[in-house]
Amino acid sequence: MNILCNIRCKIWACGSVAFLSYLAITLATAWVNSETQIFITHAQRIDLPLFSKGVLANSLLNAQNQEYENGLLAGEQGEVHQANMLHNQIAPLLDEMVQLVDVNHNDLHPSILSLRDEYNNYYVMASQYYLEAVQKNDIFAFRNEIHQLGKLQASLSADFKEVAGRLQEMINEDFEKNKQRIEFHTRFLAIVFILSFLVAIVVVNWLANREIIVPLGKIKMMIDDFGRGRTIEKPQSSRGGDEIQELASSFWQMTSDIQLITVSRNYVDNIINNMSDSLIVLNPDLTIQTTNHATLNLLHFSKEELEGRHFRTIFSHAEKAIVDSLFHGFLEGKVVTNIEAFYTGYDELPIPVYFSASPLYFPDGALQGISCMASDISELKEQRDNLEFLANFDKLTGLPNRNLFFDRLTVTVSEARRYGHLFALFYLDLDNFKPLNDKYGHAAGDHALQEVARRLQETVRDSDTVSRLGGDEFAILLSRIKDAGETIMIATKILDIIGKPFLIQGDQCILGISIGICLSSTEITSADDLVKNADMAMYAAKAQGRNRFILFSPEQV
Amino acid sequence: MMLTLKKRTGGLILALWLFAVGPAAGATAQDDFVLVVNSENDLTTINRKDAELIFLKKQRSWPDGKNISVVINENPRIYDSFSHTVLRRSSQQFLVFRKQMLFRGQGMPPLTLKTDQDVVAFVGEHIGSISYVSPDAVTLAVKVVSILQ
Structure with missing residues (x-):
């Protein structure tokens, strides 16, 4: 069973190492204290009593000697008795010293033993002869014995002093030894503390590194690798793996799941990036959050240039007011589908698009952004314009064709009817065009027709309409005129300008033109009538010799 | 310890008292004794101080190296005089x-x-001896030694 099976156990393991270190220091301190206690106990039970008894015995012996001396010199028996009484204190003291010293001090034992014997011998003699001498009141009667006793006593005193000195030395030695022991203990404790501390540091670091830091570092590497898009190997799981290992496994599992999701997202991104339509996602503040490739191709901006830019700036200037109102609608949840709008790209040219937009919401209902789709309809619009041109204009001369002319004529008729202003309709047919066409070919004929159209346009105002109705037939609508005189003046200018020679294939050719003019009047009810009248006038001009104009009058009908 | 000190102090005071009152109590005539040595002893005079050292046994041999044998004469008539x-x-x-x-075993x-008489007899028999006797007890066996003050 792995004892480091989870983080709690690992922390406990580190704590236990520190605790063991503390225990080692405590045990060392306890040992040191026990050593000191042994010394103090020994000193308290043996050495100090021995010393104090030695000192006491020495002083008692001196006192006894003094009593004897006083007794003998003064002849006082009482003093001698008192001296003898002191023996009752000295002898037990010496016995106790012998017992104390017996076990513990081999070197002192013989000295104290002999001291006791010496004292006992002395006392046996002293107690006898001193008393007898005092009783006889003649110290000199026992001169030999007393002289002998004096020598014994001197020797005894010297021995007592020596023993007392040795006891003093013993005590000093004890304290000196204890000082040394304390110094040794201090060093010993310091070494034990440092060693324990170092061991604790090394072991705790090793444990923390092996069990926590390295596994966490592996997870960090996994996260870094995942962040860089690398494939992460499945962590090896062992039985009884701890929370870190579980975390690694969970992370690996999460990355695997995310990888699956990421594949789907790539797929979606791929689709979005490869779709032909532009997709722009806006933030709620209408700045651009992200775009697809189609948008970049459409606008010729880089992704970096677009992201963060306000969406208004990519709309054509003319549409900005509309855009603002539209986006207010988006923010309120409105949807726009396929309206025509104009983006503005890098070259600031308007790009026609079908624009759709819809708001995006977070699950809690808050606005997340706006999704904007746009299809480039430039080609479509061009084709449509082409069709529109073909439907309303003459391809050869670029002049409005019959359709457009009649359209404008109808509008002019109704406006004239409404506002009562005067307008005129010219119906024109080239003279001698067919021979020119036959002689120089259709291309030359087309060229002549283009030149005629140009000259006609030069002759009239911009507000007037020059139209080719077909073949060599033209029509002019003078939308507003003052009077018939203005019409005649314009007709004269037309005859003039058309009458100027055309340079065709190096030849100067003269073309004429016959003009039928119909002025508006209150009687005219339709455009067809006007055309018919003008046509009639034109044919009248033809009939009258061509290259002239005829103003329609009801008499011609 | 204190007891011992007191006892010692008491002994010292006693000795000093005896030393102080002694001369006043034993004041006697100076010529009621004479110092005597063996008649074979060459000594004829002696300084008082030398005599004191000899009798206090602080000097224990004669100049020729022979042991001095001191004899105390307890004749009460001259003992005090000699002592003083x-x-x-x-x-x-x-x-x-x-x-x-x-x-003290010294x-x-x-x-x-x-x-x-006992003194004269002893001194007359022992060559190295010295003592003191009444002047009238001197015999030929002994020689009187004059004391130089």
Whole structure:
């Protein structure tokens, strides 16, 4: 069973190492204290009593000697008795010293033993002869014995002093030894503390590194690798793996799941990036959050240039007011589908698009952004314009064709009817065009027709309409005129300008033109009538010799 | 310890008292004794101080190296006089001195004789001996030694 099976156990393991270190220091301190206690106990039970008894015995012996001396010199028996009484204190003291010293001090034992014997011998003699001498009141009667006793006593005193000195030395030695022991203990404790501390540091670091830091570092590497898009190997799981290992496994599992999701997202991104339509996602503040490739191709901006830019700036200037109102609608949840709008790209040219937009919401209902789709309809619009041109204009001369002319004529008729202003309709047919066409070919004929159209346009105002109705037939609508005189003046200018020679294939050719003019009047009810009248006038001009104009009058009908 | 000190102090005071009162108590005529040595001894005079040292056994041999044998004459008529004159202390003090010397084992006390006759006889027989006797007890066996003050 792995004892480091989870983080709690690992922390406990580190704590236990520190605790063991503390225990080692405590045990060392306890040992040191026990050593000191042994010394103090020994000193308290043996050495100090021995010393104090030695000192006491020495002083008692001196006192006894003094009593004897006083007794003998003064002849006082009482003093001698008192001296003898002191023996009752000295002898037990010496016995106790012998017992104390017996076990513990081999070197002192013989000295104290002999001291006791010496004292006992002395006392046996002293107690006898001193008393007898005092009783006889003649110290000199026992001169030999007393002289002998004096020598014994001197020797005894010297021995007592020596023993007392040795006891003093013993005590000093004890304290000196204890000082040394304390110094040794201090060093010993310091070494034990440092060693324990170092061991604790090394072991705790090793444990923390092996069990926590390295596994966490592996997870960090996994996260870094995942962040860089690398494939992460499945962590090896062992039985009884701890929370870190579980975390690694969970992370690996999460990355695997995310990888699956990421594949789907790539797929979606791929689709979005490869779709032909532009997709722009806006933030709620209408700045651009992200775009697809189609948008970049459409606008010729880089992704970096677009992201963060306000969406208004990519709309054509003319549409900005509309855009603002539209986006207010988006923010309120409105949807726009396929309206025509104009983006503005890098070259600031308007790009026609079908624009759709819809708001995006977070699950809690808050606005997340706006999704904007746009299809480039430039080609479509061009084709449509082409069709529109073909439907309303003459391809050869670029002049409005019959359709457009009649359209404008109808509008002019109704406006004239409404506002009562005067307008005129010219119906024109080239003279001698067919021979020119036959002689120089259709291309030359087309060229002549283009030149005629140009000259006609030069002759009239911009507000007037020059139209080719077909073949060599033209029509002019003078939308507003003052009077018939203005019409005649314009007709004269037309005859003039058309009458100027055309340079065709190096030849100067003269073309004429016959003009039928119909002025508006209150009687005219339709455009067809006007055309018919003008046509009639034109044919009248033809009939009258061509290259002239005829103003329609009801008499011609 | 204190007890011992008191006892010692008491002993010292006693000795000083004896030393102080001694000469006043033993004041006697100076010429009622003479110092005597063996007749074969060459000594004729002696300084008082030398005599004191000899009797206090602080000098224990003659100039020729022979041991000095001191004899204390306890004849009460001259004992005090001798003690005061030669030893400059009372006879009691001298006695205490001798007792202390004996008690402390510092040396055997001198021979003590009771009468002049015993002293003269002893000195006459022992060449290295010295003592003191009444002037009228002097015989040819001994020689009187003059004391120089």
